[in-house]
Every structure is written in structure tokens, then in C-alpha cells.
Amino acid sequence: MSSSFLFNFLQSYTIFSNALFEFDFLRQALFINLITGLVTAPLGVFLVLRRMSLMGDALSHALLPGVAIGYFFFGSSVIAMTAGGLIAGLVVVAFTVWAQKHSSLKEDSTFAAFYLISISIGVLAISSRGSSADLMHILFGSPLTASHESLTLTSIVCLITGFLFWFFRRFFLLEIFDPTYLQSRGYQPVLFQMLFLILVVAALVVSFQTNGTLLAMGQLLLPAIIAQLWSQRMNGIILIAMVLSIVGSVLGLFLSFTLDWPLGPSTLALWGAGYLLSLLLNPNQGLLKSFFPKKHYEA
């Protein structure tokens, strides 16, 4: 049984690696995953630290109408869909910050209202023009969307996003930890909050190409959540999240190609398994630790 499993695995691996040489789109999807993982991981970590996991999720749904409208007018052009998603995301961020300031509604209710509206507009737009196969591709992602132009676009967006994140990282961290302090030193916390959300939108936009709009947030959140179980240091968390993000999405591509599963869910299922395993095995609060209790430090 196990030897035939190994044989099957090796066989599919050979097919996959041959396909990597043969098909441009597969190679490009692989590269997109590598670059995207480097940028989405740190943003995801900060999003989790902000306790905005669920709101980030809502934000990713808000991309759908933008993507759909891009699709509606230009067919499956990656540039049009990406631009549409970017614009829709930015509109929602602007609206949320505005609504937060001018109404008594909480941030989460504004996000919730917006993402429900967004999904319905998006699905309506797609169904009035395309087929349900298109809908599936946009919602759940497909390596077939990868192309030379999407690789270029992704590289540019990732480069800018990654640089801005690195440049502002101290301010983003302080804005999460102690916005009052930031303000008392003469900075405007709301500006950093907005910039951070804009970077999250950009990360979502690059992630949706392979993972689909429905699951784009998964690439940001799941590696970050798993990493927090394994490390207590900021750099450690970010590094682990990056590695997980890249390894997971490459394996996901392999799984999706071999078993003919949709790409986004395959990758997320891997991270999901990683999350459950980490819950059990992590050295800090995991189940395994309760079998091997370490003695406390001497006072």
C-alpha cells in the first residue's frame, strides 16, 4: 500500500516537473506564488496582530465587483481584473474610514454591509456576461490565469507593496500597539491605518489571481496564524509565515495540477492541515507540550 502510494507520488511529481518545463503558465504561476508569499506574509502577520482577521476577509470579498466589472468589459484580461479589484478595494477602504468617522457604526458592521453588497454585485456582473466556469475561476482561482503579463504586474505590485511595508513597519507596529502614543509624538495614526489597509488591498489583488477572490485572504492569514503558534518574536513570526506561505502555495499548485482540484482551495487545505497540526504540536501551548512539561524558570 505504502509503496504504491510512493510510486504514485513519484509518478505525479515527474509529470508535474515535466509540465513545469512544458507549460509557461505553470512556471509563471509558480513564480507568482514565490513573490506573493514574500509580501503577503508580513502583511498577514500585522493584520492578525491588529485583530482584523475577519475584517480582512470581508475586504477580500469587496474586490469581487471590481474584478467582475473588469471581466465584464475586457474579458479575462488579468490587467483589467487586477485594476478593477484594486479600485474596488480602495473605494471600500476609503468608505470604511469615512463611515467610521461620520457615523456611530462600528468598523466591523461597515465592512460586513459592504462585503455583502459587493458579493451580490460581483456575482450579478459575472452571471450576466460569462459562464459559471468563469465564476468558479474568479472565486476560487486558477493557474490558467497566469501569463507573462500577469507575472510582470504581480512583480511590480509586490515590489511596491513590500517596499512600502518595510519602510513604514515601525509606524504600523506602533499604530497597532499604542496609537495614542504615536499621536502624542506628533503623527496621525489614521494615516498609517489607511496606508496599511491600502497595502492589504494590494496584497489581496496579487493573491486573488491564484487563490481566487473568495480565498485570497487565506494566503495572508493562515501562514500568519500558524507562525504565531510557533514563535513569540516578531522577526521569527514573519520569517515562518513567509516560508509557510511559499511552501504551501507551491505544494498547492502541485496538488491542484495532479488531482485536478481548484487551486485556491487546494492550497488553503494544506495550510489548514498545517494549522491543525500546529495547534497540536507547537512548543508553546500545544498538546504535545502537556506530555512533556518543562519546569518553570527558577525565580
Add this chain to the structure above:
Amino acid sequence: MLKPGIVISNLTLSYQRHPAVHHLSGHFEEGSLTAIMGPNGGGKSTLIKALAGLHAIDEGRIDRSSTHTLQNTAYLPQSNKWDRQIPLNVFELASQALLPELGFWKRPNSEQTDRVLSALEQVGLKEEMKRSIGSLSLGQFQRALFARVIVQNSQVILLDEPLTGLDEKSIDSCFELIHQWHKECRTVVVVLHDRHLAIKHFPRTLILAREAQAWGPTSEVLEPNLWRQALVKKSPSRADEECLR
């Protein structure tokens, strides 16, 4: 006569038009050490926020002398709001005060690192500087925040209920620092609730119940009658009367 450092004239501060501080006038002298006391909802935190430039002024004004500018003001808010799950260690927390000097990408140079280390030594946390803030006790965490104030090295220091929840030993070590700042001729304003601590440690006291009930030398201000008046004026319920007796 000492020079006034912060002058408050006819100051009104409000939340959605409900005044929390109402037509307050007075001043904090340069190098003074003042306690702000008063009932809950009496506007103590609001006033100290306004002094830190964090609350919009409805009416009146706050004038600051050239040494008491907002850039030269350190503010420590009430300590119950921090999310200590954020992966930061004690050293990183104290280093946050260097942010305006370091800007976006500079690393602290040796002089700046020494400043942080000596601040941590002053608060007795040098040994613990690699520990994550989540693993500190409340007293240690409060001292780490005091270290951040020390690194900031400001002329004006505003502390909002820095002693809440601390045991006697931690309170003593906090007061050692506060007296140290007073000796260095910094202007220190502290919101607190304990009358005995105010009498023991503060030369001056402001009793605030929306308006200033009394503002001057602690020995005169914290006379039992005035203190009682302040509480009664703010909330004249029978329960309060009972408590005062």
C-alpha cells in the same frame, strides 16, 4: 516666584457637547509636581489629554512656555488598554520613544542604545530587557512604560493614573522616579485617586470636578472640607454622602 510653564485660561473640553472640563483657569509652574484628583467623570483624564495635545479644545486656550512645548511633552495614558499579545520585548518597548529620532529606517546608534539601557536600569528592568511584554507582571509592565518616558527625556511629563492596580512596592519605585524627575526640574502632572499618596508625595494638588474645586499647595487644598465639597458637588446622591461619613 516660579515661571508658569503651562497656562490654562477659561478652558472648556467636551464630549459631544457635554462639557467634561468647564471654564478652567490656572497654571502649572515650571518644575512643579502636581497631583490631579477628583471624582470619576470629573474631567481629570480629559484635561491631561488636552495638556498632551490629544483632545480638541472647545473654548479657551492652553499656552505653553518655550520649554514646555508639545514636542517636549511626554504622556502616559491609563494602563488598562494595552494589547500585550503583540510580540515586543522590554527593550523594544522602551526604544519606541526614539521613533522621531530614528524615523523610518535608522537603527539606534550606541548613544541612543545607552540611553535606553540606562532608562531600563533606572526602572530596574535591565535584566529583563529581552523578556516579552506579555510575560511581565503589571508592575513590571508599568515600569517598562516609565522607561519609555525616561528615554523620551521631556520637560513636561503627564501621567494618567499610573499607579492603578500596583502593589505598594511598585508604587514606591514609581514614586522614586517621579521624585527624580521633580529633582531634575521637570514639570510633572499626575492623575491619581489616593489622597494619602497626594499628601505624602505632591507639593501641589488640583481638585477637579468639571471645574477646579481647589488648586494650590497640597496642605491647603486637601483639607477635609474642600475634598468633601468636591465630591458632593459632582454627584450629590445619598450613597456618596454615606461614603464620605
